[in-house]
Amino acid sequence: MFLVEREPMAIIFQTHSVPDAHMKVHVTKNPGVADLFVYPVSSMGMAKGDALWFITESRARATTRIFLSPLAEAALIVYYVKSQAESGWRNNKQLGKSL
Template sequence: MYPFRHIKFWLLVLCCWGSCALILQAQAVFVTPYPQEADIRVFVTNNQFQADLVVFKVPFITDITQPGYWYFAEYEFDAQRKICFVKNVYEAHLIIYYTKHRVEAGWRRPDKSYLFR
């Protein structure tokens, strides 16, 4: 009986660790109007090939399954990062392009992925 409890415990730990890893990889963001409060300043472009990241908006945090899927959190504590949208590209840490297709979402410049670690 004891080995089964031990196995159940480690399975529970692995499941929790896996879900935490997904949340850490997830890109749940909270939008703040103040650049000094933001972790990342973001510029939105109309040109997909200029973007560092192609973003697909998802309606639920559970829909975040890969980089490039963004969930816009209503509350700051639900988000992984605070972002602020800027009007000039030279002020931005990250340039994004919004897509309507899930398959297009992802990093175009993976060297910028450190912003979400």
């Protein structure tokens, strides 16, 4: 699902309920199939844009709720990178201005 306007998805909550999720996401170990390279950050204040994710255990603090899904069902495929410089969109699947 392509969204036109939305807050950056930087603060992520993993839900275990599809209806509760904003989107289905697949985490891949193959960088060649990823839409977005994500760098996980250690604090909420460092979360920024679509590619610097802070994973929270608080549903209320999250800007985006994701459901981890199989590749075939995913609206977004992410690959975790080891440096902030590597993070960012890898193709034209960018969802509006931000997720």
